[in-house]
Amino acid sequence: MLDGSGTIQSTTLTLRKPTREDGEAIWQLIRACKPLDENSMYCNLVQCDHFADTCVIAETPEQGVVGWVSGHMVPSDPDTIFVWQVAVSPDARGMGLGGKMLSHLINREHTKHVTRMQTTITLDNDASWALFKRFTSRMGGELTHEPHFKRNDHFGGHHDTEHMVTIQLRETGVRKAA
Ligand SMILES: CC(C)(COP(=O)(O)OP(=O)(O)OC[C@H]1O[C@@H](n2cnc3c(N)ncnc32)[C@H](O)[C@@H]1OP(=O)(O)O)[C@@H](O)C(=O)NCCC(=O)NCCS
Numbered sequence: 233m234l235d236g237s238g239t240i241q242s243t244t245l246t247l248r249k250p251t252r253e254d255g256e257a258i259w260q261l262i263r264a265c266k267p268l269d270e271n272s273m274y275c276n277l278v279q280c281d282h283f284a285d286t287c288v289i290a291e292t293p294e295q296g297v298v299g300w301v302s303g304h305m306v307p308s309d310p311d312t313i314f315v316w317q318v319a320v321s322p323d324a325r326g327m328g329l330g331g332k333m334l335s336h337l338i339n340r341e342h343t344k345h346v347t348r349m350q351t352t353i354t355l356d357n358d359a360s361w362a363l364f365k366r367f368t369s370r371m372g373g374e375l376t377h378e379p380h381f382k383r384n385d386h387f388g389g390h391h392d393t394e395h396m397v398t399i400q401l402r403e404t405g406v407r408k409a410a
Contacts, residue, residue, distance in 0.1 A: 245298075245329075247336045250280040250289045257297040258289070258319075265319040267357065276302075285342040286313060288333045290320075298324040301333045305343075306350065313343055315351040318363065330363045331370065338401070347401055349373075352380055352394035364397055372402045 250258065255277040262268050262276070279287055279302050290299030298321040306312040315337070320329050338346055353360045368375040380396035383389060 245290060245292055247288055247290050247299075247333060249284040250287050250300075251284070252277060252280050254289055254297065255280050258300050261297055261300055261319050261321060262317065264322065267354075268317055268319055285340065286337065288337050290324075290329055290333055295321070295324075297321075299329050299333050301337055303337060305346075309348075311346055312348040312350055313338065313346045315349060318351075318360070325359075331367050334363075334367050335371070349399040349401065351397050353377070353397055354392040354394055356392065364399065368399050371399070374400045374402075376400075 255273060258276045258280070259271075259273045263270055283302065283304050286303040286305060288299070288301040289297055291297050300317070300319045302316040303313055304316070306314050315334070318330050318333065334349070337343060338349065351360075351364060353364070365375060375397060377395040377397045379393050381387065381391075381394040383391065383393045387393075
């Protein structure tokens with residue numbers, strides 16, 4: 233997709249719903265995208281199988297899977313989509329792919345009614361904060377956050393506190409493109 237000078241070689245980036253056949257490639261991509269938590273391959277297969285409507289795969293003919301977003305509708309709030317993980321292959325970063333996948337995610341038949349996006353981010357993940365702040369300003373929304381899954385209360389000291397980020401989206405129906 234990128235040559236040494238950062239030029240996009242592929243003209244055919246595809247964003248689509250995952251299928252079971254994508255599970256292993258997603259698992260490999262997540263392993264290459266520190267600091268993401270690695271899940272079991274089985275977890276990724278269930279996401280592809282049961283949550284395909286709220287997950288996004290990005291692929292090119294040359295490189296296969298270069299991007300992934302996993303998400304689900306919040307069971308107690310049908311207007312809110314929760315984004316679990318966003319992963320962009322190291323050599324495809326900085327070209328807006330993360331933002332493109334988030335926009336794609338909320339423009340589907342299944343999701344275009346949502347008024348909120350949520351995700352959790354640790355305070356030290358600069359790239360993730362930048363991605364969601366940029367997405368918020370592009371969509372014309374408002375971003376708030378507060379500690380949610382806490383280091384000692386919930387992770388037993390094994391993981392930094394995850395802040396729940398809530399993006400109140402101003403636009404529903406036809407969304408701004410990426
Ligand atoms: C976070 C991640 C998905 C961003 O993907 P991406 O396609 O490179 O993001 P974009 O190109 O859409 O960039 C969005 C914004 O983030 C900024 N950004 C990207 N990487 C950054 C970094 N390391 N530090 C600070 N800002 C960064 C970009 O400059 C851009 O802002 P701008 O448009 O104002 O310039 C990617 O870096 C990644 O996979 N990281 C590892 C896994 C991870 O941490 N995932 C997020 C947690 S769920």
